[in-house]
Amino acid sequence: MKNRLRLLRAERGWSQADLGKRLQVSRQTVNAIETEKYDPSLPLAFRIARLFGGRIEDIFENGAD
Amino acid sequence: MDQGNPLKCYDARFLGQVLVLAGLIVALSFLGRGLERGSALRLAVGGAQGALIAFVIRFTVRAIRRLDELQLRIHLEAIAISFAGTAAMGTAWRFVERAGAPGFDYGVLLWPIMVLLWAVGVAVRRRHYG
Numbered sequence: 001m002k003n004r005l006r007l008l009r010a011e012r013g014w015s016q017a018d019l020g021k022r023l024q025v026s027r028q029t030v031n032a033i034e035t036e037k038y039d040p041s042l043p044l045a046f047r048i049a050r051l052f053g054g055r056i057e058d059i060f061e062n063g064a065d
Numbered sequence: 066m067d068q069g070n071p072l073k074c075y076d077a078r079f080l081g082q083v084l085v086l087a088g089l090i091v092a093l094s095f096l097g098r099g100l101e102r103g104s105a106l107r108l109a110v111g112g113a114q115g116a117l118i119a120f121v122i123r124f125t126v127r128a129i130r131r132l133d134e135l136q137l138r139i140h141l142e143a144i145a146i147s148f149a150g151t152a153a154m155g156t157a158w159r160f161v162e163r164a165g166a167p168g169f170d171y172g173v174l175l176w177p178i179m180v181l182l183w184a185v186g187v188a189v190r191r192r193h194y195g
Contacts, residue, residue, distance in 0.1 A: 025134070026136060029133050031195055038194055044134060
């Protein structure tokens with residue numbers, strides 16, 4: 001699944017570890033989502049969307065569409 | 066468990082708990098050897114070893130459940146690899162034994178092999194997710 005997480009994080013000047021702390025996940029999880037090796041669960045996707053003040057579909061894009 | 070770092074499954078507290086339990090299991094093994102086979106005391110020692118293994122499993126499951134979702138996935142995939150690998154190695158060894166290879170008690174090596182394959186599985190899957 002494509003996403004804009006790296007861009008949104010960079011806009012705020014956060015490191016992967018900073019974002020991981022805010023989302024209560026590991027830095028590796030943030031990296032795996034950013035590199036599109038791992039698709040987050042729905043609860044985590046909602047947490048990400050809430051943190052960046054948007055909707056899930058503003059951040060994640062289903063590549064199959 | 067360090068809540069600030071969900072990547073750390075095996076923190077010092079968890080390792081300490083498991084090492085103490087493992088030490089007790091080994092100590093009970095030596096104690097049991099000196100007792101008469103079939104005696105109530107020896108059976109009680111065997112039961113106590115089983116109970117300690119149950120505690121090891123409980124601590125391990127509790128540690129894994131505290132991980133974040135990707136780490137949890139990595140560990141569950143590694144456990145699947147370990148489970149299948151241990152079973153496959155046991156079956157393969159039985160075939161070799163039947164063909165004439167020297168027999169040995171595979172049960173003694175079961176846990177170390179499972180833990181080793183689990184660790185290998187975690188390393189391989191972590192590499193996959195970057």
